[in-house]
Amino acid sequence: MIKATVTVMLKDGVLDPQGKAIGHALHGLGFGNVGEVRAGKVIELELAETDPGRARTQAEDMARKLLANTVIESFKVEVA
């Protein structure tokens, strides 16, 4: 069993109002040194697979087909 972690983030240039709202809230809590905040998603996949390379290829395929909308999001796959 291999665990793949897919991190999905809005692409640069795509407005992230959630990130902005989180940033405002952090400022309200006194964390004045916070600059830009961006919010994303983390999806963990357990794969019945032994080869890390194949696991990565599969997770990337899943990300392109469903987990991320590549019109607005980019993704990163980590295999452990």
Add this chain to the structure above:
Amino acid sequence: MHAAVVVFPGINRERDMAIALEKTCGRKPRMVWHKETDLSGIDLVVLPGGFSYGDYLRCGAMAAQSPVMRAVRAHAERGGHVLGVCNGFQILTEAGMLPGALLRNASLRFLSMDCHLRVERADTDFTRHYQRGQVFRAPLAHGDGNYFADDATLDRLEGEGLVALRYATPDGAIVPEANLNGSARNIAGIYTPNLRVLGLMPHPEDLVDPLMGGTDGKPLFDGLVAALAA
């Protein structure tokens, strides 16, 4: 006109849509469950509003992968008409049948209010009972209706006349104040290049009878009935 309304788990606007269709064309639409794949004999497929699959992952992402969408895509490829409203528009973009994506409203608020829409062209089967430049009222009810596409896609949509409707003031001005959800270039609805698939965020089906408070949305359905009468 033989219409079908696709029913995904988690949607809640299919009955409003069915009422509008029956009222305008005099025939009940076929309600098609998301696991069905037969759309034979159907002229117009409608993807209604709601929260398919609980909006999990992204609005419309799961519905776009459901069995019925293969049939909807085949229907569109045969030149069939498709209308996607609200969640239906989100599903069409997630399925890649319309370009772009619907992001969280720029205000982060769920919007439940009326908006005004300007008809960008009146020579399509959806808008033939409106005038070009006409403004009509339609209710909005969404949290993720902020239309996004890259500049090249937006330029292409505008250049090819594929912008169907824009958020406007009641007198037709396209200004930021009228753009309630922050959509790129005030875009509320777009067509495919063959003008047979329309996706839009507002709900014309909710204003088709004086008892609903108005009939602003009725010309859209009347136009479809006139185009698809057979």
